Amino acid sequence: QGLIYEGHKIMPYCARCGTPLASHEVSLGYKDETIDSIYVRMKVGGKDGEYFLVWTTTPWTLPSNVALAVNPEFTYVRARKVGDDAVYILVKDRVQAALGKDSEIIEEFKGADLVGMSYEQLLPFLKAGENAFKVYPAGFVSTEDGSGIVHIAPAFGEDDYQLGKKFNLPILQPVDKQGKFTAEVTPWAGRFVRETDLDVTRYLKSEGKLFSKERLTHSYPYCWRCDTPLLYYARKSWYIATTKYKDLMIECNKQINWYPEHVGKGRFGNWLENMIDWSLSRDRYWGTPLNIWKCESCSKLTSVGSRQELAERAIENVDPKTIELHRPYIDDIHLKCECGGRMSRTKEVIDCWFDSGAMPYAQQHYPFEHKDNFDQLFPADFICEGIDQTRGWFYSLLAISSFLSGRPAYKNVMVNDLVLDKNGQKMSKTRGNAVEPWGLLEKYGADATRWYLLAVSPPWTPTRFDEDGVKDVYAKFFGTLQNVYSFFTLYANIDGADPATYDIPVGERQEIDRWVISRLNSLVKGVRADMDCFDLTRVVRAIQAFVIDDVSNWYVRRTRDRFWASEMDNDKMSVYRTLWEVLLAVAKLSAPFAPYMAEEIYQNLMPGSAKRCTVHLEIYPEVDETLINPDLEEHMGLVIELVSLGRAARNKVQIKVRQPLSEILVNRKKQKILVPMEGLVKEELNVKAIQYVDNPDQYVSYTIKPNFPVLGPKYGKFLKGIEAELANGDASQFIKTLRSSGELKFTINSTPVTLKEEDVEIRTSEEQGYVVEMNGDNYVILNTALTTELVQEGLAREVISKVQNMRKNAGFELTDRIELMYTADDEVAAAVAAFEKYVADETLAVSVKRQEQTEAGFEKWDINGHAAEIHVVKA
Ligand SMILES: [Zn+2]
Ligand SMILES: [Zn+2]
Incomplete structure (x- = not known):
């Protein structure tokens, strides 16, 4: 098709590799380097004391000079420098820069007037034929730097070569394939040209041909392969x-x-x-x-x-x-x-x-x-x-x-993009911030390392690599998944349960089973959509959140009791089947990102008859839309949110969940959704009742102030005005507006000002006996008042918790019955007596006895600040 041709082109050439480089290769190797740029004087033909002033950054190309170029449109001058009798020709715009402030302009004229003038060869090592050593017109001459008179060496520059072609200039090429001067250039013969710049400059000085020199930093291409500075070189090449x-x-x-x-x-x-x-x-x-x-x-x-x-x-x-x-x-x-x-x-x-x-x-x-x-x-x-x-x-x-x-x-x-260190610096061995991958693989495994790299940021942005992040992924995601998986296999083995061998229609399972299956299908749908557009970061983050938040922190925690139930009834079969389906789906979903872990789970959970030889030959999970129940997800989402707010409220006043409280108050708007799920919230937060209120204001008051560090840079001079507006208005109204519309608008000094949530600082102060946590429309107001009965129940629960610990430490089977003995003060004893049946049921105790004296085997405990000693033996 005539697309291949042999060209003569100036090309970037690596003398060490002995090869021209393609432009995509050149672009790989630019470096900043500091060199001497020099002005030389070239004697005007037949005129004593008059010189063309010429600038170059590559002194080694001067032996190959055959012409000078000027821009015919520009204004040039003859001028003199203070303390120098010689007359210099250069472009007017550069007189001050090249000759100094006090230089004297003798005459002005157009560049066109210079065209055709001759000059004496600067470094006469090589003979040049016709047309050489004259001034030629060229459009590429600029006044950005230099003198407006450009040194032309057609062997060593694209512009030079083109000009040489146009005016039929000779090519002086005294440089061999190794980038060394040939024998004609006697002072530097055999030396790599780029290393002779300093000597060429000295030589010119000794000959009185150097006008001045200055240090200059510029970007210059180096060979990406061997780090040698490239030369621009007229060479034959196929294109x-x-x-x-x-x-x-x-x-x-x-x-x-x-x-x-x-x-x-x-x-x-x-x-x-x-x-x-x-x-x-x-x-x-x-x-x-x-x-x-x-x-x-x-x-x-x-x-x-x-x-x-x-x-x-x-x-x-x-x-x-x-x-x-x-x-x-x-x-x-x-x-x-x-x-x-x-x-x-x-x-x-x-x-x-x-x-x-x-x-x-x-x-x-x-x-x-x-x-x-x-x-x-x-x-x-x-x-x-x-x-x-x-x-x-x-x-x-x-x-x-x-x-x-x-x-x-x-x-x-x-x-x-690149992987950088955790501070965003390029990794380098000399700086000591490089990460040794083998060590990471030893410590955390390839799965966790890969998962981290995907989760931390999208692959197309620079990754800030932090080993603590890998550790975190290893502990939080892989650790949690491992725990859920171990929990499942432990109980399935105890019960001899094999959920692969039966099915129970999802519609017939408990609400929380239907919920987690719905969440799973929503996850599959999202993962597939994100995979379709290669957003792997969202994919791994979504799988991670599902396993940690939905499966471990909610589903397994909420259904634990069902695994402990003694009868293998429909309900227990449902919970096994549900968790089995979830784990298997997570294995398949994770397989591309955590192939080893996924394989292990798959191999162990999948029955031989249905198993492919590896999880990686399984069809990637597909969504079953009929199993997605948006209402259920919304309702359970509300429950999870309220539970999390309630826990935060308890944390704030340091009352642990084991201590029962009388009530929480929540937004009446949520009543319809919440009523069927009240039991769940009460149990999770360990409260006796849920009340609905229209307005939290009677339990909590607000102050709203400018967030000075954020607002300062945005609205510096309006800060005082903003502060006053916030102080004088109704804080709870402001907060309502902010939460519904996302912003607050004021006019200050007749300038409109818009505040976002991050621009203000909201403080809440609660009524005595109440503590409040909010997020948008949702809030939990916790009544912290304790009655005697609540205190007693708290003590009883504390005792139960200690006994459960002791059972575990003693290695009792989950089904073992025990005898429970204890010593404690009257207050604890009263609590245990009041809740004796509850304590016995929870701990599988056939008897609960208070003793006056301790014996061998009693263990000391702190029960909400009361000293006690407890002993358990198998009944
Ligand atoms: Zn032929
Ligand atoms: Zn090279």
Whole structure:
């Protein structure tokens, strides 16, 4: 298709690697470096004491200078510097910068007047022919830096080369392939050019040709492979005319789903918009030999399409089955040209990025194999690599597939950003902040490490890696899941329960079973939706929240008693079946992220008959919409929220949950939802009653003040006014408005001011005997007054709790009956007596005896501040 051509182009070249670099490679290696930029004086032809002032940042290119360039539109001057008799020619805008403040302008004229003037060669090591050492017009000359007169060395710059082509300038190229000066440049022959800048400058000074020098920091490209500064070099190279396919590539890119989207549109999109032709060849030995053959007689170019074709067209005897296609063997093969001449392979090899981009075809040995089913193998559904690959693999894949197939090689691409340390610094061994991954895997396992990396932030943002976070995931998520799983297997083993062997319709199970199954299906639905758009962070966070909050902290805690029930009735079968379904689904949902843990749970819970050889061959869970009950989820959600508020209220006044309280007061608006679930809330919060109130104001009063640290920067000069507005208004009204609309609006000094919740500080002070916790519309007002009966019950519950501990520590079976003996003061004894049946039932005690004296085996306890000693033995 004529897309391959041999070009002469100035290209970034690594002298150490001996190869030109593609622009996507150059962009990988920019570094800031400080160099000497110099002004040199070039003597105007035939005029003593008059010089062109010329600026350069690459003194080593001066032996190759063949011309000067000026912008014909600009105003130039002849000028003198204080204390210097010489006359300098330069652009007017740069006189002060180059010559100093007190310089004197002798004459002004247009740049066009300089065109055609000649000058003396600055460093005459090489001879230059016609057209050399004259001033030429050029549009690229600017007045941003330098003198407005540009030194032209066509061998070493793109602009220079183009100007040289236009005016037929000679090319002086005294630099060899290793980047060293050739013999003609006698003072520095054999030295790497970039290391001679200082010596060139000294030499110019000794010859009286240096005008001035100054340190300059600029960004310069280095070889990404070997860290050698690149040289810009006129070289022969083979190209693919990718620019001819630019529109198609942009079109193909639009068909790709980028995660995150902005990389595809921004970084990668811009890269495509500004693309240049792909330099395909590399002057190296190892690599894929460039498949271009040239006739030694007529210069015709050709390529071969297969081993077979190579054998047919070769002059030498070639066995297509065994021919070694790499160098040096392939270099011995020649082709017959139509003209009767001999064709030999060009010596270069192919850019390895081309190999990477050819992967989708090469890995299938296409088109020699898989021609029929290639559409099933291509394009890839998903690829994933680092952000730097926008100029590497993402590009090479797209370029080649656009040429060959007219479509992208991948449908979805996820772009990873870097993993940084916990303070956002790049990890480095020298700084000592690098994390050794093997240690983490030893300590927490691959599952927890992977889970953490997904959960902490989306992969396409830089990850701040903190080992404490891995530890947290390990303890909270994996620890909790492990506990739930162990709880299940422990009791299932005791009971000989095998929930895989039976089913109970979800509709016939208890409300809380239906609730957790509903939550599970909502989770599956959300996870699938998030997976569809590759938001894995939301996925793992949702699974995590479900396991910790819904399953462990609520479902298992609330249903524990049912596992302890002595009869294997329908209810017990339901709870087993429900938890079994939940655990199995969590294993399947987690399998892509925590493959080992998921496999263990799956292998142990799945009965042999239905088991696939691994969880990773299971179908990913699909939602059963009929099992989702939004009302139930909302109602239970309210219960969970109120329980959590109630616990927080208890915490605030340091009354533990074991101490029963008389009542809580909640919002009457929630009454309808809450009434059927009151029992649950009462039990969880250990209160005797729930009252409904219209307005919490009689139990709590508010003050609302500006949150100065937040508001200060936003509304500095209005702070006083805001404070006054808040102080003078009705605080509870403000809070109502804030909670319903999300903001408070004022006009202060005739300027509108809007406050959000984070802008204000709300303090509550409760009526004596009450404590309040709120969140939006929900609140729990806890009545903290204690009657004698409540205190006694609290003591009895405390005794029960101690006895349960002792049973556990003594290793009693859950079903073992005990005899309970204790010593305590009268107050505790009265409480135990008042609640004796309750204590006995809860602890499976056949007898509860107070003793005067302790004996061996009695254990000391603190019962809400009362000393007591307790003894338990098997009955
Ligand atoms: Zn290199
Ligand atoms: Zn030929």
